[in-house]
Amino acid sequence: MQINNLTHDPSTRIGIVGAGCAGLTAAEELRDLGYKNLTIIDTKNRVGGKTYSIRYGDTTPQSRGIYEGGTVWILPSPLYKKYKKRYGISPNYRLMPPVQVFDLATGRVSSPFLIKSKSSLLSRLRQLKTFFQELGKYTRYDDPGYLNPIYRAMNESSPQWFAKQDLDFIREALIPIANAAQFGHLEENISIAYVIRLLALLNRCSLPKKLLLNMPQLQEGNQDLWNRIGATHNLCLGQTIKRFSRGKKILLETFSNQWEFDHLIWTAPVDEFLRVADASPEESDIFSRVREIKRAVITCRVEGLTPGIFYCVKNTANNPLPPSYPLAIYEVDRGSKIYNFYPFMDETTTVEELKNNVVDLVKRLGGTEVKLLGEPLIWKWFSHFSSQDLENGIYERLEMLQGCDNTYFSNELTAGVSVPYGMEYAADLVQRFFSQKQSSAVKMKTSQELYVMEQT
Known part of the structure; x- marks a missing residue:
């Protein structure tokens, strides 16, 4: 070589x-x-x-008529701004519903930062301030990938890091979203470098978007x-x-x-x-x-669910979910009754198991009829190294x-x-x-x- x-x-x-x-x-x-x-x-x-935008209907003033079969939302980048202008993409975004956490054990739905917690209001505010300041170290646009040597030292597990930083409430609030977006059932065992790098994307957003988590999509898909x-x-x-x-x-x-x-x-x-x-x-x-891990996107027409929802499912130690259970669900256009579900998979997962778990989640949310719009889209997801490999450079x-x-x-x-x-x-x-x-x-x-x- x-x-x-x-x-x-x-x-x-x-x-x-x-x-x-x-x-x-x-x-x-x-x-x-x-x-x-x-x-x-x-x-x-x-x-x-x-990025894989699939049309299911006509575009209207209220509806894109598109569901995303791959990447759900987009986040700020100077390159996005440059390319959007260069290729005539609409400057207006379509905002998704705010992310909420659905506690599978209790059926409670809440904003991530308003979830039930032992932390006091004062402690929550302190942790929010501390955490977003910490994320500032990893938010530079001119520091791509894992080239920065700082990541090599970040080889402890996610639970260890959050506990050491006294940020238990932040982990309770944000890990259901991080798991739904990227880590599935792996979060407790992977290096904190990967978790922090994902969550650092939040610091690219304005304060209201950080707190409400209503992320943008391109109008055209x-x-x-x-x-x-x-x-x-x-x-x-x-x-x-x-x-x-x-x-x-x-x-x-x-x-x-x-x-x-x-x-x-x-x-x-x-x-x-x-x-x-x-x-x-x-x-x-x-x-x-x-x-790697595998991630599936399952799109269904569902009757009986609340319109305009985006739920991330909270998995607890007392109520563990199988790897193939959906960790997120959202309505692709408000009132469309078209919902995307996001489970992960392991080597034993079958497509039939994925479908059955979607039906189970719909029932828990009060939905009735479920009709798949196509076979699940299955992606290779989250390429990463072990903590030991990270530490070894x-x-x-x-x-x-x-x-x-x-x-x-x-x-x-x-x-x-x-x-x-x-x-x-x-x-x-x-x-x-x-x-x-x-x-x-x-x-x-x-x-x-x-x-x-x-x-x-």
């Missing part, structure tokens, strides 16, 4: 594997730097990755921005990669085409990389350590891979689960490795300097 110096040549042939938010952002930023020979390859027949971006690039969709090899050039072969590239940016999941690539021992070791090792054999990685693993994080990491990677000058956006050591720091 070797690192090749990149000269800024507009005719350089750059392949991008993955037409999701990271891949399309990389393409946009490369084109802004003057690169003209870009090819984006994806196994799916659509762009957008985990979250995927539409990526449809518009993709339409301006050289897309090769429906292309399953058979193999690729790296020498003086990168040779990539699908079952129907083959390409030759000077550089390759891999934005697809890394288990797919290991399946098709001439992986080095270091790549194989790092990527074989990656852990796995992200520093991953950073050392960038540029080796003219290959670069920008995906959920490097950036974190969130569209803005994926965009920002991809844009930063392009600036660091493909621009004529070092990125001014991120004040960090180069890969080589990180390596020296590790050895000393």
Whole structure:
């Protein structure tokens, strides 16, 4: 494995594997730097990755007529602002219903910050102030992914960290939402780095949005921005990669085409990389350590539920839920009677089990008839490393891979689960490795300097 110096040549042939938010952002930023020979390859027949907007009805002044089969909401990013303006996306957002917590044991529904707790009002206010100040350390737009060495030290479990910081009420209030969005049943066992990085997205919001948690969606659907971006690039969709090899050039072969590239940016999941690539021992070791969970999105027409709800389900030690139980439910358009449900899965979960658990939750909420609008959409979710790997510097090792054999990685693993994080990491990677000058956006050591720091 070797690192090749990149000269800024507009005719350089750059392949991008993955037409999701990271891949399309990389393409946009490369084109802004003057690169003209870009090819984006994806196994799916659509762009957008985990943004997947599905139409169920007509658009009206009250209804988008869309449900999100992937990423639920969007959160602020300077790149979103730039791309929305560039591609004529409506400047107005559609605000989702405020998030509330549904306590499965008691049937109580409340705002996250008004849940029943042993903490006094004064203690709650103190914890809120302390926590949002703490999140400020992790909210910088110019600090993408897990490059900051601060994350390496954040390897204790989430319950330990919240207890040590005397933030028990904050954990009670926000972990049901964090689990529904990302962690499922894993939160008690993963590094606090992942939990804090997710919750740091809240600090991008105004104070009312932090407290009410009524998050925005694009009026046209979250995927539409990526449809518009993709339409301006050289897309090769429906292309399953058979193999690729790296020498003086990168040779990539699908079952129907083959390409030759000077550089390759891999934005697809890394288990797919290991399946098709001439992986080095270091790549194989790092990527074989990656852990994942599966998340399902189940869309149903439901009778009898309160309109305009967005509930996250509180799971308690006294009333544990199976991994396949929905952790969130919301009505996609108020009055539509179309609801999305969000369970996670383990290796034993069946689709029938997912459906039965949806029906059970509907009954607990007072609903009656449930009709699925299609089979569950199942996603690979939350790529992460163990606490021990984090402590041992796995992200520093991953950073050392960038540029080796003219290959670069920008995906959920490097950036974190969130569209803005994926965009920002991809844009930063392009600036660091493909621009004529070092990125001014991120004040960090180069890969080589990180390596020296590790050895000393």
